[in-house]
Amino acid sequence: MTPSQPPTPSPSSDATAADPAASPSTTPPAAGRRRLLFAGVAGAAGLAGASFAWWKFRPHDVAPGAEQALWGLQFDTPEGGTLDMRRFAGKPLLINFWATWCPPCVDELPLLNTFYRTHSAHGWQVVGLAIDQPSSVRQFLTKLPLDFPVGLAGLSGTDLGRSLGNLTGGLPFTVVVNAAGQIQDRKMGQVTAKDLEVWAKG
Template sequence: MHDSASDRAAVPLRRRSVVATVGALAALAGAGFAAWRLRPGDGTLGAGVGPEATFWQQTFERPEGGELALAQFRGRRLVLNFWATWCPPCVAELPLLDGFYRAQQARGWAVVGLAIDQPSAVRAFLAQRPLSLPVGLAGFGGSELAKALGNATGGLPYTVVFDRDGAVLQRKMGKLSPDDLAAWAQLPVDASAR
């Protein structure tokens, strides 16, 4: 057989074409999976499969001892904040969240801080800067719960607001502002009021 220069040039071109096609298909499959995973729905947790289905059954150790069960907040509007002691924007927003908790709990609001951190670091932090709001020690496994609630990047701080029916009303990646909290205080009581 006789290989011509054009035949030899066509082989790398075909390989590049196949590699590009496979890469494009993989990217499309990944985008499709992400769209399916983060697809909009009714926002209610507990009806699906996976971590969302067991959201309200989650329990966490409390820094002062005892257990923090998310089920105790079911039926209330809930601000769930993921934070860590090593995260400067998290630490900066904690006084705002604590103030919101104290001001809004009589209006049916609950605020929970889930620390994605070492328990010893959280205990030492809270000894210096106590909070009124309940704190759960989620550890680094709390990142998976945050991802199940829409935090695809795993960044902190991350906050999710639920209505009384357990529907997600708002999500916020990054540091909260007083305006965020003021707007949340005005949110409808339940999903049917949206």
Template sequence: MKRRTMVYGGVAAAAGLAGAGVAWWKSRASAAQMPQLASQAGPPLAADAGDDAEVAKAFWALAFDTPDGKKLAMSSFQGKPLLVNFWATWCPPCIEELPLLDYFYQENKGKSWQVVGLAVDQPSAVRTWLQTRPLNFPVGMAGLSGTELSKSLGNLQGGLPFTVVFDAAGKLRERKIGKILPEELAKWVQMK
């Protein structure tokens, strides 16, 4: 019995290492999309307007895979206010705020508001999680390189959840590290 447990443990460890290696390899490929973003990182709440413009321009040029393998181009969201939330399945505050963001999306999509979730996680974990708790807004697979993207948008600590808000003109207007509060959403929805 002990030998069987050790063999299963060894197989599980090898599978885990293989999965981590594949994720690392994929994140390197995604990171190649973001060198300009990473070089434009500014302070979390008070970046220079020129830096924000360059970061926003680079952000709108990105595209992510969706959980079902399609492409999610950020440029397709230009022209309307956009809330972008960085989250992960292993992040309790992220999971706690997703129903609020989903409700916000459903209530405000008729008012031209858009929401995109960027999962900073393993694609398989995101797919599994979404099967049991589907979201109404689009989700992009940012993978491990999502941390660098969030840093370029002002999340210098790389913590999750992290949210940014772009106005209809594509300008980066708000940054929030930590769980979103309903009062913040109410304030943001008034943004012109």
């Protein structure tokens, strides 16, 4: 009896195994390049978005003369008086730009009010500059009275904020000025208790 021999593979099955293009699980090169290109574009877009967000929420340089001009400003108050910034010269000062239509602004006002109550005895002053309609501010303050003075800054407050580095005009925006009249710090966005703690220590 002749021993059985292993079956000889057919030429067609060899060709299929040796040809990567014939395998259904292998990605065609063009599709792979398209995916890599898409990933690269998406990554670049993400970096561009992050860079824009960093630029948007980072205070920019203070305009020349803005620190000195600050002390010559006057604003109407909700009570009908005048808020003269010169009266705060020589004290550490926190200036908060806010509006009634800005939820983060409204959220941080009680925190700022507590800071003022706690630190006014140590010389600290807080001033709120409302970028808003006077009637809206007056109505708002009947519901949430503040111990620190508020100025009705309106559109001129937006220009002042830009001169102090808030180029986008976003709210809230906070500026901390030391007793020597120099800008110590600025923050775009909602203030935290940690921010206030750091500023109070100087």
